[in-house]
Amino acid sequence: MIATAIRVDLQLIADMVESSTRALDVGCGDGSLLAYLVDFKRVDARGMELSQAGVNACVANGLSVVQGDADTDLRDYPNDAFDYVILSQTLQATREPREVLRQMLRVGKRAIVSFPNFAHWQVRLRLVFGGRMPQTPSLPYKWYETPNIHLCSIDDFRALCAETGVLIEQAIVLNRNSRPINLPPFVANLLGEQAVFMLRRD
Amino acid sequence: MEGTIDPSLFDSLSPSELKALAHCHHAKLGVDRPLRLDCGVELGPYRVAYQTYGTLNAQKSNAILICHALTGDQFVVERHPVTGKDGWWDTMVGPGKVLDPARYYIICANVLGGCMGTTGPLADDPATRKPWNLRFPVVTVGDMVRTQAALLDHLGIPDLFCVIGGSMGGMQVLEWAASFPKRVFSAVPIACAARHSAQNIAFHEVGRQAIMADPEWRGGDYREYDTRPARGLAVARMTAHITYLSELALQRKFGRALQNRNALGFGFDADFQVESYLRHQGSTFVERFDANSYLYITRAMDYFDLAGAHGGSLSQAFRGSPTRFCLMSFTSDWLFPTRESRQIVHALNAAAANVSFVEIESDKGHDAFLLDEPEMFRTLSGFLKGAAIARGLDGVR
Numbered sequence: 001m002i003a004t005a006i007r008v009d010l011q012l013i014a015d016m017v018e019s020s021t022r023a024l025d026v027g028c029g030d031g032s033l034l035a036y037l038v039d040f041k042r043v044d045a046r047g048m049e050l051s052q053a054g055v056n057a058c059v060a061n062g063l064s065v066v067q068g069d070a071d072t073d074l075r076d077y078p079n080d081a082f083d084y085v086i087l088s089q090t091l092q093a094t095r096e097p098r099e100v101l102r103q104m105l106r107v108g109k110r111a112i113v114s115f116p117n118f119a120h121w122q123v124r125l126r127l128v129f130g131g132r133m134p135q136t137p138s139l140p141y142k143w144y145e146t147p148n149i150h151l152c153s154i155d156d157f158r159a160l161c162a163e164t165g166v167l168i169e170q171a172i173v174l175n176r177n178s179r180p181i182n183l184p185p186f187v188a189n190l191l192g193e194q195a196v197f198m199l200r201r202d
Numbered sequence: 203m204e205g206t207i208d209p210s211l212f213d214s215l216s217p218s219e220l221k222a223l224a225h226c227h228h229a230k231l232g233v234d235r236p237l238r239l240d241c242g243v244e245l246g247p248y249r250v251a252y253q254t255y256g257t258l259n260a261q262k263s264n265a266i267l268i269c270h271a272l273t274g275d276q277f278v279v280e281r282h283p284v285t286g287k288d289g290w291w292d293t294m295v296g297p298g299k300v301l302d303p304a305r306y307y308i309i310c311a312n313v314l315g316g317c318m319g320t321t322g323p324l325a326d327d328p329a330t331r332k333p334w335n336l337r338f339p340v341v342t343v344g345d346m347v348r349t350q351a352a353l354l355d356h357l358g359i360p361d362l363f364c365v366i367g368g369s370m371g372g373m374q375v376l377e378w379a380a381s382f383p384k385r386v387f388s389a390v391p392i393a394c395a396a397r398h399s400a401q402n403i404a405f406h407e408v409g410r411q412a413i414m415a416d417p418e419w420r421g422g423d424y425r426e427y428d429t430r431p432a433r434g435l436a437v438a439r440m441t442a443h444i445t446y447l448s449e450l451a452l453q454r455k456f457g458r459a460l461q462n463r464n465a466l467g468f469g470f471d472a473d474f475q476v477e478s479y480l481r482h483q484g485s486t487f488v489e490r491f492d493a494n495s496y497l498y499i500t501r502a503m504d505y506f507d508l509a510g511a512h513g514g515s516l517s518q519a520f521r522g523s524p525t526r527f528c529l530m531s532f533t534s535d536w537l538f539p540t541r542e543s544r545q546i547v548h549a550l551n552a553a554a555a556n557v558s559f560v561e562i563e564s565d566k567g568h569d570a571f572l573l574d575e576p577e578m579f580r581t582l583s584g585f586l587k588g589a590a591i592a593r594g595l596d597g598v599r
Contacts, residue, residue: 059558062588066559081554
């Protein structure tokens with residue numbers, strides 16, 4: 001597969017990954033990040049994807065992808081199998097985010113996690129003044145059909161890292177156009193629509 | 203090699219074997235160094251009948267080994283010299299197909315214990331100069347793979363770009379990757395398992411008992427009596443054939459439709475189309491397959507347990523494997539269901555091997571791997587393309 005332009009948030013993640021390393025993309029979807037890593041950074045990149053259609057499309061494009069579930073199948077991998085384990089926009093949909101994070105940092109030397117920020121001002125406004133479960137561009141689902149069962153804010157995620165002894169090497173907060181914004185943490189938690197964290201074990 | 207026959211290896215060829223060997227290559231192996239079988243017996247010399255398609259490139263980097271299933275053979279593409287039917291995998295192999303002889307050098311050898319020219323129970327025991335029949339040593343999937351490795355040595359091929367096969371062929375692929383990891387650049391085990399399940403052993407046992415219950419089997423020495431256990435072998439094939447299909451496929455194809463009649467016959471003729479179909483499958487099978495061979499090859503599958511051979515840990519079998527794997531299973535395959543493939547994937551993940559796994563939606567049961575399954579072709583051609591780029595094969599965009 002020859003990768004072309006990829007989504008801005010995926011590009012950010014790709015930029016965090018060093019060339020010629022080993023990476024596992026958990027929830028790799030159609031494989032666009034994987035293909036980019038393989039083609040442009042010579043990464044030995046593997047994928048895991050829940051939807052069989054996604055897996056088949058990836059493999060047909062020459063990518064190494066297996067069908068699997070972040071909640072249950074990371075356990076199969078040995079310690080330190082990868083330099084990076086990537087989980088993009090999926091953490092909030094897992095059943096046990098804390099355990100998934102733990103597994104990611106067991107299997108990988110580093111973890112890269114991106115997620116939507118539930119404390120974004122738009123979300124707050126919709127809940128406070130609209131009185132309805134928020135629907136935003138990064139959280140487009142109605143409450144009864146959302147796969148996002150464990151939403152969190154940027155500050156929640158930082159707290160989880162602190163509690164579980166995970167070191168935050170890098171944190172990038174993105175605005176509504178997926179552009180990085182440089183703000184002090186308490187403002188970031190209000191203005192950031194999503195965040196990308198690079199983590200490692202303490 | 204083709205057409206020229208070494209008389210020392212052809213003492214008591216069956217008519218089928220003679221026809222087969224006239225239409226393929228064969229090699230006399232194990233002359234200097236006999237093959238030590240898993241059962242402890244040393245076998246040699248032995249004959250391997252094989253077919254090739256395409257040309258080996260100068261770097262010897264484009265060889266693909268196809269491993270055939272229980273009742274398959276080396277005639278992958280062309281009209282079969284014994285049955286006159288199309289090659290068993292001409293959907294996969296051929297000009298313009300996924301495995302194109304214009305690009306790859308494709309080899310397929312009849313398995314050890316087989317009846318299309320490779321040494322098996324039909325051959326003569328060199329010690330007694332009499333047919334082996336049931337005195338032929340019990341062979342394993344590992345033994346089959348070692349004869350294929352010896353064939354590659356004979357052909358001067360250091361390693362394979364890909365080893366591919368379905369069902370028992372997939373077992374051989376797994377065995378190849380575990381036993382000769384450095385000789386296998388990529389491996390495609392399709393619709394298979396790392397060990398034969400109790401249910402599958404049970405079905406095989408029914409088949410074997412059917413053969414041995416046929417009075418014409420004569421303790422395996424039927425050829426000496428100029429007869430053969432055709433009924434027993436046909437029943438074995440009928441039972442097995444059901445396991446290759448799915449309930450849905452059978453229902454759709456036959457339902458309860460009657461065969462050449464408008465009402466039930468109140469007897470035991472083939473009233474139903476499905477009965478007539480199975481009888482046909484049974485009777486055509488005995489024309490091309492040897493009953494003793496069927497006993498031996500089903501036994502080899504029963505004995506297959508890759509984890510057992512590696513201290514009970516399947517991932518141990520693949521530890522440090524440099525091979526790129528692509529596994530495929532089919533949703534309606536109940537003989538080698540998806541969970542069997544998934545178990546292999548888990549073990550490969552645990553060994554941090556490079557693995558892809560695709561489950562293909564199909565209602566055609568186990569036989570799907572032999573049929574026109576576009577998703578399988580698409581997956582495989584994508585996988586091979588990625589592997590070819592990684593290997594630096596010419597002619598790959």
